[in-house]
Amino acid sequence: xxxxxxxxxxxxxxxxxxxxxxxxxxxxxxxxxxxxxxxxxxxxxxxxxxxxxxxxxxxxxxxxxxxxxxxxxxxxxxxxxxxxxxxxxxxxxxxxxxx
Amino acid sequence: xxxxxxxxxxxxxxxxxxxxxxxxxxxxxxxxxxxxxxxxxxxxxxxxxxxxxxxxxxxxxxxxxxxxxxxxxxxxxxxxxxxxxxxxxxxxxxxxxxxxxxxxxxxxxxxxxxxxxxxxxxxxxxxxxxxxxxxxxxxxxxxxxxxxxxxxxxxxxxxxxxxxxxxxxxxxxxxxxxxxxxxxxxxxxxxxxxxxxxxxxxxxxxxxxxxxxxxxxxxxxxxxxxxxxxxxxxxxxxxxxxxxxxxxxxxxxxxxxxxxxxxxxxxxxxxxxxxxxxxxxxxxxxxxxxxxxxxxxxxxxxxxxxxxxxxxxxxxxxxxxxxxxxxxxxxxxxxxxxxxxxxxxxxxxxxxxxxxxxxxxxxxxxxxxxxxx
Numbered sequence: 001x002x003x004x005x006x007x008x009x010x011x012x013x014x015x016x017x018x019x020x021x022x023x024x025x026x027x028x029x030x031x032x033x034x035x036x037x038x039x040x041x042x043x044x045x046x047x048x049x050x051x052x053x054x055x056x057x058x059x060x061x062x063x064x065x066x067x068x069x070x071x072x073x074x075x076x077x078x079x080x081x082x083x084x085x086x087x088x089x090x091x092x093x094x095x096x097x098x099x
Numbered sequence: 100x101x102x103x104x105x106x107x108x109x110x111x112x113x114x115x116x117x118x119x120x121x122x123x124x125x126x127x128x129x130x131x132x133x134x135x136x137x138x139x140x141x142x143x144x145x146x147x148x149x150x151x152x153x154x155x156x157x158x159x160x161x162x163x164x165x166x167x168x169x170x171x172x173x174x175x176x177x178x179x180x181x182x183x184x185x186x187x188x189x190x191x192x193x194x195x196x197x198x199x200x201x202x203x204x205x206x207x208x209x210x211x212x213x214x215x216x217x218x219x220x221x222x223x224x225x226x227x228x229x230x231x232x233x234x235x236x237x238x239x240x241x242x243x244x245x246x247x248x249x250x251x252x253x254x255x256x257x258x259x260x261x262x263x264x265x266x267x268x269x270x271x272x273x274x275x276x277x278x279x280x281x282x283x284x285x286x287x288x289x290x291x292x293x294x295x296x297x298x299x300x301x302x303x304x305x306x307x308x309x310x311x312x313x314x315x316x317x318x319x320x321x322x323x324x325x326x327x328x329x330x331x332x333x334x335x336x337x338x339x340x341x342x343x344x345x346x347x348x349x350x351x352x353x354x355x356x357x358x359x360x361x362x363x364x365x366x367x368x369x370x371x372x373x374x375x376x377x378x379x380x381x382x383x384x385x386x387x388x389x390x391x392x393x394x395x396x397x398x399x400x401x402x403x404x405x406x407x408x409x410x411x412x413x414x415x416x417x418x419x420x421x422x423x424x425x426x427x428x429x430x431x432x433x434x435x436x437x438x439x440x441x442x443x444x445x446x447x448x449x450x451x452x453x454x455x456x457x458x459x460x461x462x463x464x465x466x467x468x469x470x471x472x
C-alpha cells in the first residue's frame with residue numbers, strides 16, 4: 001500500500017504531491033528535533049534523516065488511519081510545524097491510497 | 100505495536116543470568132582487585148576465575164587473555180602493540196572489508212610509515228587467497244582479517260588463511276567479534292596468533308572485550324599505569340563486566356549447532372518470504388554456507404536502503420544499514436564499496452540479524468508490517 005500526499009489549494013491547485021518522506025521540511029525544525037530526540041545540536045545527515053523519519057511517523061499516525069479528503073490545514077499548523085510550505089494554513093490535504 | 104529487534108549483530112540485550120552474575124559486583128563486592136585485603140582479594144579471584152573459565156572454553160592459557168574495553172580497543176592494542184614490539188616489520192596486510200577499528204588503525208600506522216596492503220575480496224566477500232599469499236614477505240608484521248563480516252555476514256575460511264600465513268611466518272590477527280557464539284572457537288583447532296572479541300554481541304554487557312595473544316608473541320601496551328593485566332592494560336579492572344562477559348561466553352558455547360540451525364531457518368524463511376513478494380537479493384555468501392547464522396544483508400530493488408530502514412523503524416522493526424555519513428551526505432558502506440562492482444548494490448543494503456530465541460512466528464508479523472510500508 002502506497003500513500004500519496006496531496007497538498008493543494010481550495011480550488012485544487014497542487015502545491016505538493018508525493019510521498020511523505022520527500023516533503024519539504026524546515027531545516028530549523030530538523031535541528032530542533034535532533035536536539036529533542038538525541039540532544040545533538042550538530043547532527044550528521046544520518047541523524048537528520050532520522051528526525052525527518054520522526055516527522056513522517058507523526059503524520060502517518062495522524063493521517064493514515066482514516067480517509068483524508070480536502071482536510072483544511074488551518075487547524076493542523078501545530079502538528080505540521082516542521083513543513084517548509086508557505087501559507088500552509090490556507091491549504092488542504094488529501095491522502096491518496098494506492099493499493 | 101510491539102518492537103521487533105532484528106539488529107543482534109549490532110548488539111544484544113544482557114541475558115538474565117549474566118545480569119544475575121554481575122549483580123554482586125555492582126553492590127556488595129566492590130573491592131579494588133589490586134587491594135591487599137579481603138574485599139580486594141575477592142574481586143581479584145573473581146577476575147581470575149572468569150579468565151580461567153574463558154580460557155577453558157577457548158583451549159588456551161588464562162594469561163593469554165587480556166581484558167579490554169571492547170573490540171575497538173582490542174584491535175588497536177593488537178595492531179599498534181605488535182607494531183611497537185616488532186619495529187623491523189613495517190608491512191601490514193588486511194582487506195577493505197574490515198571494521199573501521201582495523202581500517203582506521205592501519206591508516207594511522209600508514210601515517211607512521213607502515214606499508215598497508217589490501218587484499219581483494221570476491222563478490223561474496225571472501226579473501227583472494229592467491230593474492231594474500233603473494234602479498235606476504237619477510238617484512239610483513241601481520242595479516243589482520245575479520246573472520247565473519249558484520250555487514251555482509253561472510254565467514255572466511257580461517258584455517259586456509261592461517262596455513263598460508265604461517266607458511267610465510269606471518270602472524271594472523273583475527274577480528275572474531277561476530278564469530279564468538281557462532282562457532283566453537285578453540286585455539287587447538289584454529290592456531291590463531293591474536294584474536295579480538297567482545298561481550299555485547301553475545302548477550303553480555305557493553306564496554307568489555309578481550310584480546311588473545313598466543314604465548315611467545317609480544318605486544319607493547321597502549322595504556323601505561325599500575326600494571327594491571329600483566330602490564331598490558333593498566334587501569335583498575337572493570338570487575339562486574341568481566342564477570343558478565345565470562346558468563347555470556349559460557350552461555351554462548353552451549354548448543355551452538357542447534358542455535359545455528361534455528362538461526363539459519365529463520366533467515367532462510369524470511370528471505371524466501373521477501374522473495375515471494377518483492378525483488379530482493381542477498382549480498383554475500385549463501386544462507387547456511389560461509390555466512391553468519393541468522394544474518395541477512397539484503398538489497399531491495401528500487402528501494403533506497405537507508406530510507407527503507409527508517410520506514411522499518413516507523414513500523415517498530417529495528418534493522419541496520421551499511422550506510423555511512425560521509426562529508427555530510429549518505430554514502431554506501433565501505434564494505435559494499437569494496438565488493439566487485441554490481442549495480443544491484445547502488446541502492447544500499449539492509450542488514451537484519453536474528454537471535455536464537457526468536458521464533459518463526461515472528462516472520463509473519465515482519466512481513467505484514469513490511470507490506471504496510
